[in-house]
Amino acid sequence: MITIALKVTLAMVTLAVILNVIRLIKGPDAPDRILALDSLYINAIALIVLFSMLIHSRLYIQSALLIAVMGFVGTIALAKHLKRGSVIE
Template structure:
């Protein structure tokens, strides 16, 4: 029963990733595109965690944690670049 629920959840997260990709391509402004990228990495974290639950391998959770840290740093760097025009002060 859990495997079926995980597969259905993976399908929904995959659809959310496709919708975020559409927003990334079609976004009217740069801020919308950054928000789409931020949401895409959060959805990819959810997909990796669901894959770890489906396969029963705890190594996927560590990969999801790495992606979360890299996503936070990249979003902060992009926002700082948009606000100030330079990453290094």
């Protein structure tokens, strides 16, 4: 039963990733693209964790944590770049 739920959830999150990529490409301005990129890395983390649960392995959890940290830093850097024009002061 849990495997069916995991597969359905994987399909839904994959659809969310596809929609995020469309918004990332089509986005009318830079803040929309940054938000799409932010939600894209969150969905990537969800995909990795769900896949790890599906195959009963803890190997991928560290990569999910790494993506979370890098995504957070990247979002902050892009937002700061849009606000001030430079990342490092």
